[in-house]
Amino acid sequence: MKAYRLPPNLILGAGTASAQIEGGNVPHSWNAWEKMGKLHKDASKVSIRTASMHWDHWKEDIDIAAALGIQSYRFSIEWARIQPEKGMVDQEAVRHYREEIAYMIERGIRPVMTLHHFTNPVWFEKAGAFANPHNVKHFLRYVGIAVNSFGDLVSDYVTINEPNVYALMGYAGQGFPPGENDLLKVRRVISVMAGCHIRAYQKIHRMRKAMGYGDTKVGMTIHMRSFAPLDPYSRIESHMCDASKYLFQNACARAFLLGEFRPPFSNLGKFKKGVYCDYLGINYYTRSHVVKVGDDLVREQDPKSDYGWEIYPNGLEECMKELYDIVRKPVWILENGVCDDDDSFRSLFIYDHLAVIARSEIPVERYYYWSLFDNFEWLDGMSKKFGLVSIDQKTGARRVKKSGHFYREIIRLGGVTEELAERCVADEKYHL
Numbered sequence: 328m329k330a331y332r333l334p335p336n337l338i339l340g341a342g343t344a345s346a347q348i349e350g351g352n353v354p355h356s357w358n359a360w361e362k363m364g365k366l367h368k369d370a371s372k373v374s375i376r377t378a379s380m381h382w383d384h385w386k387e388d389i390d391i392a393a394a395l396g397i398q399s400y401r402f403s404i405e406w407a408r409i410q411p412e413k414g415m416v417d418q419e420a421v422r423h424y425r426e427e428i429a430y431m432i433e434r435g436i437r438p439v440m441t442l443h444h445f446t447n448p449v450w451f452e453k454a455g456a457f458a459n460p461h462n463v464k465h466f467l468r469y470v471g472i473a474v475n476s477f478g479d480l481v482s483d484y485v486t487i488n489e490p491n492v493y494a495l496m497g498y499a500g501q502g503f504p505p506g507e508n509d510l511l512k513v514r515r516v517i518s519v520m521a522g523c524h525i526r527a528y529q530k531i532h533r534m535r536k537a538m539g540y541g542d543t544k545v546g547m548t549i550h551m552r553s554f555a556p557l558d559p560y561s562r563i564e565s566h567m568c569d570a571s572k573y574l575f576q577n578a579c580a581r582a583f584l585l586g587e588f589r590p591p592f593s594n595l596g597k598f599k600k601g602v603y604c605d606y607l608g609i610n611y612y613t614r615s616h617v618v619k620v621g622d623d624l625v626r627e628q629d630p631k632s633d634y635g636w637e638i639y640p641n642g643l644e645e646c647m648k649e650l651y652d653i654v655r656k657p658v659w660i661l662e663n664g665v666c667d668d669d670d671s672f673r674s675l676f677i678y679d680h681l682a683v684i685a686r687s688e689i690p691v692e693r694y695y696y697w698s699l700f701d702n703f704e705w706l707d708g709m710s711k712k713f714g715l716v717s718i719d720q721k722t723g724a725r726r727v728k729k730s731g732h733f734y735r736e737i738i739r740l741g742g743v744t745e746e747l748a749e750r751c752v753a754d755e756k757y758h759l
């Protein structure tokens with residue numbers, strides 16, 4: 328197997344999201360969703376109120392991240408913990424997060440804070456969340472609270488995680504709260520969220536500057552896919568592919584990152600065109616084959632994860648190029664990972680995707696493996712495993728998987744040697 332060196336300035340990290348790991352009876356939209364009986368019943372039967380028990384195990388978890396050599400940790404704060412009710416701030420939640428962030432910094436880990444990762448406080452959800460343009464002010468107040476509370480500790484921010492997935496899954500009948508099915512709302516939600524991002528981008532910079540800090544990095548992250556026609560000779564399918572790229576990711580990227588609202592999105596806040604990002608945030612997992620727009624087909628002959636998603640490392644380069652052609656900023660891969668229940672091909676997945684970064688000419692500054700721990704998958708609970716570290720649901724015990732040890736070696740070496748590849752990856756195979 329081939330050795331490779333990673334770009335010397337590439338920071339290697341791992342990511343999580345609050346609702347997927349923390350647990351706790353928090354008044355957020357997904358907890359309410361579970362209480363309404365709307366969550367898929369998965370084999371693990373673990374509640375989102377348990378998840379990976381990180382709220383109680385945070386110190387041990389940061390110690391594990393430090394032992395793995397994780398250089399940067401991408402995590403989210405839970406808006407519903409900070410503001411369980413409209414107009415209030417829970418200082419105890421702020422204190423808890425401050426303690427955790429200060430500890431990760433002490434252990435040499437650079438924090439990257441996501442402000443919104445799919446969950447809303449119930450009061451915000453009830454007010455129509457991002458489908459109601461009047462709610463932008465609530466989001467911006469929350470952003471202000473976050474920067475006031477953590478701005479001295481955190482310089483890197485992700486305003487919103489995957490607005491394209493949030494809007495489609497929640498407003499085109501795909502199983503996320505609020506469980507609506509209305510394409511006009513999908514358009515509106517994304518348009519409103521783009522305005523939230525642009526204004527949060529400006530606000531975070533303004534506030535951190537006033538606090539005396541000049542090294543602030545703000546962006547957001549888009550779920551990007553590689554798209555391919557099912558029939559490689561079909562011109563119609565190839566047009567469908569272009570339309571899928573445009574609708575799913577590129578039009579969205581232009582609205583958020585450039586304030587350029589092309590159809591189907593609308594510039595509700597009358598934003599000027601500009602550059603509203605300091606990096607290009609990409610979450611990349613898979614490729615979709617299409618016959619028509621909206622398809623997500625997987626061919627029998629292609630390697631697949633335990634979620635049934637195709638494993639297609641070259642798609643990462645395609646997505647980076649697509650976004651880099653829209654805005655020339657350094658790339659941060661904020662999520663890249665695989666569902667592999669028994670950790671039998673995760674090392675190979677990491678090896679193959681980092682190899683793409685190693686040979687790319689596009690400047691990539693960060694890579695975050697998703698996820699640091701096995702966590703609560705939105706539609707499938709704890710039964711789907713993406714983590715470098717497993718959680719024993721009965722005892723709460725953590726165990727670093729083989730892939731976690733492999734990732735630690737990559738971080739230590741700044742790449743993969745032939746010996747490491749032979750030892751950790753040579754025996755692994757993807758399933759068809």
Ligand code: BGC
Pocket residue numbers: 344347488489492550610662704705
């Ligand atoms: C989301 C994560 C999720 C992952 C795997 C991404 O779309 O941002 O929260 O766990 O996909 O499903």
